[in-house]
Amino acid sequence: MVNLTSLMISIRQNSRFVKNLRIHIRNLSVETNGGNNGREEIESSEKLLNLTHRKDVSEIAAEVGKVIRSKPRWEQSLLSDYPSFNFHDPSFFSELLKQLNNVFLSLRFFLWLSSQPEFLPHPVSCNKLFDALLEAKACAPAKSFLHSFDFSPEPASLENYIRCVCEGGIVEEAVKIFDVLKEAGYHPSVETWNFAFQSCLKFGRTDLIWKLYEEMMEAGVQKDVDIETVGYLIQAFCNDNKVSRAYEILRQVLEDGLAPCNDAFNKLISGFCEEKNYHRVSELLHTMIAKNCNPDIFTYQEIINGFCKNGKTLQAFEVFNALKDRGYAPDMVMYTTMIHGLCKMSRLEDARRLWFEMIDKGFRPNEYSYNTLIYGFCKIGNLDEAMKLYKEMLDSGYKETTLSCNTLILGLCLHGRTDEAYDFFREMPCKSIVCDVITYNTLIQGFCREGKVLQSIDLLKELQAKGVQPSTSSYTHLIQKLCQLGNVQEAKEMWNDMHNRGLQPMVCTRDHIISGLCEKGCVVEGMEWLITMLKSNLKPQKKTFCKLIQSLIQIGKLDDSLSIIGSMFRVGYKLEEGILSHLLDKLCENKYHFVESKLEEIINSN
Incomplete structure (x- = not known):
């Protein structure tokens, strides 16, 4: 029970809600602290007044309710229809709420009433309408009403309001109301805190969870925190990619003999899967079973x-x-996930077996399921079976989509049938199927693999002309092929175009350019590219180091080759014996006085 005296002392003066709560709680304390005689007299007067006017109020409320429900612009004539009636009477508004039985019509009437001269919001009317809005789950109107009129909702109503705005996704408002109740010295129930935690998780606002939890601790309700609260905190840590912190909390509650709900365990398992910490995944699974939290x-x-x-x-x-x-029955998603995983491993027999098992269980394959298996057949080169399954998908009532077309185009390109893939690609607009960046990238890569660079460049230009935003993959294979063919300048122009579009090149793209520069004899420039990579904490491939070192040796830049060898050792690579022998021969030819010392240094480092 709330200590009313201490509650009144703790209320601050700078919040309208808090001031109103103070008035409300003072009234409560009058009722509880010897003010019964005065209160009884007031209640007797109110009863007498109600007996005198109840019939008139009820009748007029019924009439006005009919008018509001049936007359579109009743606001224009209501005062003239009832010139002597006091619409501000709270007993009338209570009757009207019952008659209308529609909170939004009641709100409309109240807003009309508030526009009248000398309007003063009556606390009883405000509270009843506010509670009715909460009961109707009308969170946005309730929020607007609360902040528009000067009244004091009961603390229990504010708790309901917290739940209401949380359900509506206005979780920031819930946090503010917690602050209001805190300043008033009122402690919401743990159930209300948990409801807010759950809603913050649902709407991805873990930042508010930490703020609420801090306030919860400051409010001194540590002893009331339950395992449900702990479960939400674990999930919040996992959502913030702080899986280790979440695991620490889990261990603490397990030591206390408690165990959170399955949702918390599932979040932790998902987090450790992301981190590839399969030891923890196995441990959590066994812990769930041991704690009777059956997976x-x-x-x-x-x-x-x-x-x-x-x-x-x-x-x-x-x-x-x-x-x-x-004894669990996998659902459609699990079957499809497993089939996809098996297809990626080219285990088509197992995937096909699961496919028919899924159908036997009563699951009708959807478009994604079909495309998963089509991809599997494409991957192993069984394009005839892939086309047969594709036709079966269409015969089952599924339309061709960008996803299904991309799957077939990929299969054709993977096995050197790019011309067929290109014809299929050209038919897509005729079927009103959108060609996305994946469609273009797949064809660009396929053409590059076959050495058809001009066709790839044309596709990249077409992609840009149609307003499709290219991705890093749109350029990577083209740059590689251009460098292999000696068109390094054009490759560098594409590199610059990537940067101008805000795309981050893959690390291997720099390797391709360095190798291309070495082939063209631009070894010094290639060394500059490699040094830039190292300064950016990017690790070149070993073959890139070797290519550059060999090129530097060939043009007689032995000091630079030694410098690059040192960098190569620092990133963890070893030098091939053939390159080392070539370097030593060159050093001896030039009769370098430090050959012996450098030889010893290289051997020791390698």
């Missing part, structure tokens, strides 16, 4: 998805089969 379908889904995403398809397959052994 649910979502737990297994997180594990399977995490394993598949990180190339651990065999482990995912083991979990998938264990899931069925434990």
Whole structure:
């Protein structure tokens, strides 16, 4: 129970809500502290007044309710229709609320009433309308009403308001109301705190979770914090990619003999899957079983998805089969995820078996499922089976989409059938199918693989002309091919175009340019590119180092070659014996006085 005396003392003067709460709580304290006689007299007067006017008020409320429901512009004539009636009477408004039985019409009437001269909001009317708005889950109107009129909602109403705005996604407003209640000395229930935590998680506002939790601790409700609160904190840490912190909290509550809900475990499992910490994933799974928090379908889904995403398809397959052994029935998403993982490993027999098992379980393959298996057949080069499945997908009622077309184009390009892929690409606009950046990138890569650079460049220009934003992949393969063909200047122009578009080149793109410069005899410029990479904390490929060192040796820049060798050792590479022998021969030919010392240094470093 709230200590009313201390609550009144703690109320601050700088908030309208807090001032109103003070008045409200003073009234409560009058009722509780010997003011009963005065209160009884007031109540008797009100009863007498109600007995005298109830019939008139009820009748007029019923009439006005009919007018409001049936007359579009009742605001223009209501005063003239009832010239002597006091619409400000709170008992009338209470009756009207009942008659209308529609909170939005009631709000419309109240707003009209507030526009009248000498309007003063009556606390009873304000509170009843506010509570009605909360009951209707009308969070936006309730927020506007609260901030527009000077009245004091009861603390319980403000708790309901917190829940209402949280459900509506206005979680910042909920935090403000917590502050109001804190200043008034009123402590919301832990259930209300948890509801706010849950809503902040739902709407991705972990920043507000930490603010609320800090206020919760300051309010001195540590002893009331329950395992549900802990579960939300664990999930918030995981959402902020602080999985280790979340794990620390879990260990603490487990030591106390408690265990959070499955959602918290599932979040942690997902986080450790992202970090590829499979030891922790296994540990958490066993912990759940030991604590009687039986892993649910979502737990297994997180594990399977995490394993598949990180190339651990065999482990995912083991979990998938264990899931069925434990009596769980995989859903459509899990079947498709597992089929996709098996297709990536080219295990089409297993994928095909799961496909038919999925159908036998009553799941009708959707477009994504079809494309997953089509991709699998394309990957192993069985394009005839891929086309057969594609036709089956269309016969099942699914239309061709950008995704399905991209899947087939990729399969054709992977196996040297770029001309067929290009014809398929040209048919897409005729079928009102959008060609996206993935469509163009797949064809650009396919043409580059076959040495058809001009066609690739034309596709890049077409992509840009159509207003499609190119990606890093749009340039990478083209730059590589241009460098291999000796067109380094054109490759560098494409590099500059990437930068001008705000795209971050892949590290290997710089390797291609360095190798191309060396082939063209621009070795010094190639060395400058490599030094720039090192200064940017980028690691060139070993073959790039070797190519540059050999080129420097050939043009007699032995000091520079030694410098590059030193850099090569520092990033963790070893020097090939052939290059080392070539370098020593050159050093001896030039009778360098430091050959012996450099030889010893290179051998020791290598």
